[in-house]
Amino acid sequence: MAPRELPANAFVIEVRLRSARELFNSLDPSPLLERDLDTRVEAFITEWAEEAPGDTDLHLVIHLPAGAPRTAEEETLQAAIQAYFRLAEAHKHRQMRKLLGEGRRSALVGIVFLTICITAAQLVRTMTSSAIAATISEGLLIIGWVANWRPVSILLYEWRPIRKEIDILKRLSNLTVEIREDGPGPQPGEPSVALA
Structure with missing residues (x-):
């Protein structure tokens, strides 16, 4: 799959995983669109989003090994990730x-x-x-x-x-997601959440 052409103001956050299932909390039995992100993945994405200049659009590239099983298509993963960050934003609004x-x-x-x-x-x-x-x-x-x-x-x-x-979570709730199948992926023993 060819990489998507990104806008000039895109800030790219790259995550390398063994499988798309690693995006989500494995103990959460909820349907995909209501599932929590894995805490390591969430922390990784959020930390990089904090580094992004305020005038950029956030774009998440998920690198998977060629032929790795997918949990869902890009649009569904994007909707699930955006929904998670919208819910987190609402929680922070209540906290404030x-x-x-x-x-x-x-x-x-x-x-x-x-x-x-x-x-x-x-x-x-x-x-x-x-x-x-x-x-x-x-x-x-x-x-x-x-x-x-x-x-x-x-x-x-x-x-x-x-x-x-709240501002960071709002930006993350509009995050675009792209899946790229490339390379063998992280080897056993390597962290599966890694900067590509």
């Missing part, structure tokens, strides 16, 4: 919504607690002007601000890596 919801709830609790701490600190200062009162007042302010550390961390930083994963 849950995290941001937790951040908003934590921020609300943190702001209420900070307000209570500020009020208590001012009350302590008005009651007496001793060094102990000043220390207690400052301690209340510090505790109030520390209580807001987690919501600030969530709302400013923690969602960003998840957003990056």
Whole structure:
């Protein structure tokens, strides 16, 4: 089978396998279009997709030994792989919504607690002007601000890596797939997921 002509902006991820069955989790009894990818294959594809420039189209080339049994044709494999990454993207979206919801709830609790701490600190200062009162007042302010550390961390930083994963999974859900039969394939003892 002759290699497919690719667009100029294609970023090619090449995987060399003994059989197309190695793409999928062997313990998953689901129909092909609902099956999970093998964890090593998924990690390999995802790591290479992370390296791809943002303006490129992702293209997966699956190298199989000549005459190797196929699980399905290119179109079906492409649909199964795309469906897997769409499902993973939806899962990450739910994870991010849950995290941001937790951040908003934590921020609300943190702001209420900070307000209570500020009020208590001012009350302590008005009651007496001793060094102990000043220390207690400052301690209340510090505790109030520390209580807001987690919501600030969530709302400013923690969602960003998840957003990056969502972007990669979205790109992978539009991945094109090509099967090439060439060479003998990996030998026994060699890793079956290998850069071609």
